[in-house]
Amino acid sequence: MPIAEESRPPGPAGNRGPRQVSALQGILRQLCPRCREGKIFRASLLRGFGKMRETCAVCGLKFEREEGYFLGAMYISYGIALVAIAALSLLVWRFSELPFERIVLWGFILFLPLVLPITIFSRVLWIYLDRTIDPEQPAPKGRV
Numbered sequence: 001m002p003i004a005e006e007s008r009p010p011g012p013a014g015n016r017g018p019r020q021v022s023a024l025q026g027i028l029r030q031l032c033p034r035c036r037e038g039k040i041f042r043a044s045l046l047r048g049f050g051k052m053r054e055t056c057a058v059c060g061l062k063f064e065r066e067e068g069y070f071l072g073a074m075y076i077s078y079g080i081a082l083v084a085i086a087a088l089s090l091l092v093w094r095f096s097e098l099p100f101e102r103i104v105l106w107g108f109i110l111f112l113p114l115v116l117p118i119t120i121f122s123r124v125l126w127i128y129l130d131r132t133i134d135p136e137q138p139a140p141k142g143r144v
Contacts, residue, residue: 023128030124032056032063033131040124052123061136063127073119073126080118085111 021029021036032038038056040063055062064070089107092098098106 023132027121027124027128030120032059032061033128034061034136035059040127041120065130065136069130070123070126072130073122076125076129077118077122080122081111081115084114084118 021031023033025031026033026036030040032040035056035058038053038058038061040052040056042051042053052063054064085104085107088110089103092106092110093103096103096106
């Protein structure tokens with residue numbers, strides 16, 4: 001439920017207008033790309049894999065447009081994973097004398113705790129990217 005303007009604390013200029021949240025802040029805080037107030041996930045990652053809401057609780061934006069919508073998020077996740085595994089492998093290589101195969105193996109092992117956060121981050125990033133490229137058009141008046 002949105003915060004009423006009267007109950008919102010005054011901003012730096014003393015006004016009680018709506019908060020301006022940047023896209024980067026919205027992505028990092030996992031907020032709706034349209035209103036940047038509603039949460040995309042129901043619970044914190046610390047409580048297990050976050051279950052996504054179907055729609056924004058504030059503005060009603062549907063997060064999953066169609067079946068298989070998050071296929072694009074898999075590509076984002078794959079790219080981030082490759083960079084993370086390469087960086088972790090380089091760190092292991094820098095501080096050890098292990099053979100190449102073991103360095104890569106340790107890179108994968110060190111990457112495992114990052115799988116869930118990267119998966120969630122890539123879904124949020126995909127929603128923002130998709131809504132930027134192809135924003136949802138409101139239905140014309142008189143048509144449902």
